[in-house]
Amino acid sequence: MEQAQRSSPRDLLTHLFVMAGLYVSAGMFLSLVFGLVDAYLPDLLTSYYDPASGIRWSLATLTVVFPVFVWGSWFLAKDIAANAWKGELRIRKWLVYITLFAAAALVIGDLVSLLYNFLGGELSGRFLLKTLAVFAVGAAVFTYYLYDLRRSALIFSPRMKVFVIAACLVVAAVVVTGFAVAGSPFRQRLVRFDQQKVSNLQTIQGQTVYFWQQKERLPQSLDELRDPISGFTAPRDPQSGAAYEYRATGALSFELCAEFNLSSKDALNVPKPEPLYYPYPGGVTENWDHAEGRACFARSIDPELYAKPLR
Template identity: 45%
Template sequence: MDEQSQKPKLTPKDFFVQFGVVAALYVSAISLINLLFQTINYAFPDELAYYGDPYSSGIRWAIASLIIIFPLFLTLAWFIGKDFRVYPEKRELSIRKWLIYFTLFVAGIAVVVDLIALVNTFLSGEITARFILKVLAALVVAGGVFGYFIYDLRQKNPVGRKDKTFAWIAAALVLASIVGGFAIMGSPGTAREKRFDAERVSNLQNIQWQIVNYWQQKEKLPKKLAELEDSIDGWRAPKDPDADTAYDYVVGDGLSFKLCASFSRSTIGEREKLKGRGGSIGKGGISYSTPAYNGIGIGIADNWEHDGGRFCFDRAIDPERYPPINK
């Protein structure tokens, strides 16, 4: 009877707090691993990879998750530790034991799966530095979670000094990773400028294809962008997403033309930095010639790199590649 009377009772508060701290830990660990992997990808770019959204979306999600979820994890862990000081018997709650052992199981599986995936990536030709660092990142995070819960199962005190040490080490690692992520991604203002520039390039690609299509239909270049507008399909020339001004279009000799816009930042050399390759774009960056391209590619195409400020793209339609439709 005494043993049953001393057996801790599970309350709704205990259930949700215990479940919440484990869920927050899972999200924090996964986000930290993703952020570390993205940082490694930036430091050691793979020449076989083609980057569309340069490190932005993956790093943004990881940083956002860590900023919100990791402090929540620390808060819940602190609350549980405070509760254990008052009710030490709650350390023996069955749900707590189940969640701890389940976490140990998941952490062990995560280590094994990560190692298998990373070895498979290495065998497919991933460079050694990336392979080693990703293995270490996965082992440090998953191993840290595994080691902490093993210690938690063995300790008898409600809250030990090592709990605080773990919290400080984990907080330092997460903070350093977030700072590194911002160093790669840039500030929110920088990210906004990049998105505006990407929209400008997309608009110019759209206009360029309309010009090529106009040439194929009428065998001449439009004198101004207004001639491209069509009341049937509803196409209208897009404008600058920030300034709401029209893009500059200048007709040159023969089938050549220029498309100009004002950009916030330079992307010249960005593709080479992402891929680790040298480029062929000349210095100066005012404009350069290239045949008209009708595809809207993913990423930073060589012929859409630009300097900051006003920049013009020189284009020339090749009539053999884009012959008039009526011929």
């Protein structure tokens, strides 16, 4: 009868559930920390990046999974306190030892990486912060589960209670910072509107250059870009539905204008290198940095760069 209790499917699934929550929470916590480091200490060699996209996914997962993991751990501790023999379950010991091994391997690998990069002279602030985060997570997991493996089922030391509370507060602080960087859902919708507007302007720019290549002149209005064969129609502002502003300013120059909700500098609540670039499909990188409100982009066609196709 006791052996049947020891091999209960409920115990097996509960322990697997809690450990899965631990691994997911630890992974998403590190992913969130890495995203915040990239946001506040951007790589100047990267011309375009959006750390908020990765931060949002880590934030959503951690916000849901971590409280479930904490509740599951509390439930297990309460169950073991009421049934001391469950502290000796094989599934529990196997999972705890596997977790200790993984945490120790993580810490050792982290230290090896730190030493390797130190010898190579590559100890940047970004790398040190990420290394510290990995070390802290590995050490915290190892410390807690080593204590949990050795402690009596009825005793939970005050020091470990403080340790657990401190760990939860650290996670909460990182989550709050993540929300501050990612911004509110309303703000993110405005950012996406602005990104779509830039994409539309790029499309119009490309079609305008193609029009010039084919007809050796610039269109007088966006209506001239309409092509019933290819099906192209100049896109409109996705937010207001209005047509974008276009004006030919010379034989080889034109201007595109749109209304933006936010400055591209303020699209993320973090500092980033200047200026903001979007890759242009033709291989030429144009600056699409813009202010809040109406912004115009002056473009000039280089006849040598955009050679007319042979007829």
